[in-house]
Amino acid sequence: MNRKARSLLWTVRQFSTLLPRSRALRTYPRGSCRPEVIHSKWNPRNQLLDVFDEGLQPSVRSLFQEIFISKPVDGCTQTKGISHAAVFKPERRLGPRGLPSDEKQSSVSDGTSDLMKINFHHTSSEDVFTKKIRATPVNYKKLAQECNSLSDVLDTFSQAPTFPGSNYFLAMWIIAKRISDDKRRFERQLMFSHPAFNQLCEQMMREAKIMHYDHLLFSLNAIVKLGIPQNTLMVQTLLRTIQERISECDERCLSILSTALVSMEPCMNVNALRAGLRILVDQQVWDIKHVFTLQAVMKCLGKDAPSTLKKKLEMKALKELGRFSILNSQHMFEVLAAMDHRSVALLNECSKVVIDNVHGCPFKVLIRILQSCRDLRYxxxxxxxxxxxxxxxxxxxxxxxxxxxxxxxxxxxxxxxxxxxxxxxxxxxxxxxxxxxxxxxxxxxxxxxxxxxxxxxxxxxxxxxxxxxxxxxxxxxxxxxxxxxxxxxxxxxxxxxxxxxxxxxxxxxxxxxxxxxxxxxxxxxxxxxxxxxDESPYKSIHIPLPQLPLSASQPDEKLTEVLTRLLEGEGCFSRNVQLPHNYHIDFEIRMDTNRTQVFSFSDVDASSATNMQRVAVLCVPKSVYCLNSHHPRGLMAMRIRHLNVMGFHVILIHNWELKKLKMEDAITFVRKKIYSDEALPTADTTL
The missing domain is CATH 1.25.40 (Serine Threonine Protein Phosphatase 5, Tetratricopeptide repeat)
Structure with missing residues (x-):
């Protein structure tokens, strides 16, 4: 027997020792959905991973058969569908060469037992020996081109399963992306009911420990995007394995893991993985080279990230601004909104790029930009x-x-x-x-x-x-x-x-x-x-309604002091005046119709004069106007209209302008508002 054959036999025996005598998975009570895996210790950095670089050999694959069988469980439910749990299997005896004693039962599916048979006493050349024991891995891109549906992929798997199983899930996700939503829902139902689906899930769980880390992450992402329920045994097993091997995560893996976690609901394994990712990003943030990776990580960490980490990520993004593409700039709005982090510097720079390239921008991108501006109050x-x-x-x-x-x-x-x-x-x-x-x-x-x-x-x-x-x-x-x-x-x-x-x-x-x-x-x-x-034909109609609480508010203190100095005492104005129909005004002043003279409230004769004009002074914030304009919004326009009907001349004092002024300048500002003939523009601003 040549050296390669002896090396292969040694590898097979080593894998046979890795398999525990008994292995069980159980799901936690409803709400946690965290499978606990009881297994022998396994080093994720074992050098035997290199043997599985290109594909799992049939003889080794036969060792893993029938360890997991997934079936629906009614006790563990989640928001999106079915759940899988493991069924205990009796211990199987291994033959003298580490192979199962019942070769026929070790095959993945009917008709594949020939692939599992290995002639260890072969005496021909090494090339012939290698061809017989090594299965060629399936190319997921080629498989996605050859198949027209998810069921076609599963049919291919059932005919000749190969390592890794992640390629089948990736092929199904590529197919799912190119079909319509209605057809995708139908294909998903066929996928769940396909007889080979459970077998593929079992193979995926078995291979999780020996698969390359990036392949493992691609698998999780494809499985989540395909709509496989998160509380299934397979998904939770992948999460747990990724969590255990997170130290293998490089920048590429960070991007894939972040993309997968964004669309996953919180559970114990997801939360633990997010916590590990947060620590990893905090350590590696300055080493991230690609902007898309940085944005994927920022979006994944979300609102729960510590403020110090958010600031660190913001500084990293500002440092990379020179390498931002148009897509990066457009996407940064949504990323910052997901983090609930209002970085004006980043938003201003990205806004310039969006403005310069707005023509041809897709509808969804523009909508997300506006939604993010709303969420960030930008x-x-x-x-x-x-x-x-x-x-x-x-x-x-x-x-x-x-x-x-x-x-x-x-x-x-x-x-x-x-x-x-x-x-x-x-x-x-x-x-x-x-x-x-x-x-x-x-x-x-x-x-x-x-x-x-x-x-x-x-x-x-x-x-x-x-x-x-x-x-x-x-x-x-x-x-x-x-x-x-x-x-x-x-x-x-x-x-x-x-x-x-x-x-x-x-x-x-x-x-x-x-x-x-x-x-x-x-x-x-x-x-x-x-x-x-208003001028409506329903003036005689009254709808009986519960009484609203009085909408009184404390008038602005600075404006109160300004009016006191301007009008030489409080006798010439009244504060917080309540009016019918649940209206109130901050200040009321009584003047002549030309608004050149102020009457005292104690002067009965003056207040009853026919030439008296009631003036309502309202101290208003910016929110009553449209953005960066003096165009009043609907409720303020209606309020002005109704106060005019009740006999008031309305004067609006902008509180944000008043706060900036010193007292003497504020008095001059208010005097011009009250005593001049300036009126509110009506042609374009009010109804």
Whole structure:
């Protein structure tokens, strides 16, 4: 017997000693899903790994047969489907050469026993001997090209299983990516019911300890992406093995592991692996060379990462800014949002790249950028304008729901894009039938919240929306109807049919007893107020509602001191004035109609004069305006309109401007607001 044959026999015997006499896996109670593996000690850095570099030999593979059998278990459930557990198998006797005594039962599937037979007394050349004992590993890329479905891959595996099993999972994931969502769901069901699926899972678990670490991570990623439930024995075994061998992780493995963990739900093994990854990244962060690896790690660590580690990762990203590609810059918004780390320096630099390359940017990328800006409370008007102008310029290529989605995100950011909103208004006027209930409610919410008025088509736009809403009244929910009518009232428009439907007793009772009742009550109060104060045909209607608590607030102390000095005492103004319909104003001043003289509240004759003008002074924050403008948002515009109806002239004092001024400058600033003839712009800012 030549030297290679003796070496192979020694290898086989060594693997036979590695197998424990009894091996069992059990799952923890529901919620933990952590398998505990009871096995003999095994060194993951054993030099025998090199033998399995290219493929597992059939003689060795036969040693692992029937150690694991996966079957469904009802006791361990998770959110996504079936679960697997191990079944105890009786101890098997090994032959004198370390092979199972029953050769026929050791085959992976029917018809493959010939692959397992090895003629150890062969006397021919070494090449012939090697060909007989060595199985050629399957190429997952080639397999993915040759197969058209997940079942085809499993059929190939059942005919001639080869090492490593990860290649079959990788091939199935490549196939799954190129088919539609509906077909993918159907293929998954066929995959779970395929007779060879359990065999592949068993082989995957057996090979986990001897597989190269990057192959192991690729397997986990493919298995998770295929939708195999996380609480299955195979997934938990892979997690545990990866956890034990995490010291083998290099930069490439960091990227793969981070990508896999991002989409996994928390459990004991996942949490332990995340903790190990956090320690590993903290040690190796300055050695990471690829930006995509850095971003994958940052996204995986997420919000739970320590603030010191977040700062370290931010500094590393700033250091690599010169090597950022366009995709890196676009992706950094989502990465920082996943970490809940607001790095203005990074966001500003990435925004410049996005602005320069916004044309041709996919819908999903733009949406993720805006969503990340919202989550990070990052307001960049130039970035928002460039995206809005790009969508408006290419308006015809976008679906209506995509444009509405953009506007909804702009509304949450407080940004009003007039050009894009005018485009949509014209589209609605031309094709009102293209809107469904959800679109109608969303469009009304955006336009009422941002207080946008079209100079020409505003009335036609509101009528088109009202007619579209009327056609949907037979199947619209009560809350959607309330939201739509509330938006109409904020825009000072009162469609008859929707309001008649809303004020029915059964609809009101449903709104007061189900859903978000507090929000419903507030919106119904707004409806009551608009019906009474605005020019509506429903002034005599009153909806009985629970009384809202008084919305009193403490007036700004600096503005109080400024008015005291300016008006020479507190007798000439009143603080925190409560008005009907649950309105209140910070300060009330009584002046002549020309606003040149202030009357004292104690002067009865002056207060009853016909030329008296009541002035409401409101100290307002930036949030009542659209982003970086003096255009009031919907609620503030409605409040100004209703105060005007109640006989007040409204003066708005910006608290962020007042805080910057010294006392003398603040007095001059407020004097100009009160005594001049300056009025609020009405043509473009209010309804």
């Amino acid at each position: 307001q960049n008007e130039v970035l928002f304008k460039s995206i809005a102008e790009y969508v408006a310029t290419t308006f015809d290529i976008w679906k209506l729901k995509h444009v509405i989605f953009f506007l909804l995100l702009f509304e949450t950011l407080g940004f009003r894009p007039p050009g894009l909103m005018d485009k949509l208004m014209e589209k609605v006027v031309q094709e009102p039938g293209s809107l469904n209930v959800k679109n109608i409610v969303s469009v009304l919410h955006v336009y009422s919240s941002l207080n946008h008025v079209h100079k020409i088509h505003n009335r036609e736009f509101l009528e088109a929306l009202a007619n579209a809403l009327t056609g949907c009244l037979h199947h619209i929910s009560s809350e959607s109807l309330l939201n739509a009518v509330h938006s109409f009232c904020m825009m000072n428009y009162f469609p008859l049919a929707p309001i008649n439907q809303l004020i029915k007793e059964n609809i009101i009772n449903e709104l007061l007893t189900s859903g978000d009742t507090e929000k419903n009550i507030h919106k119904l109060h707004v409806l009551n107020t608009c019906l009474k104060l």
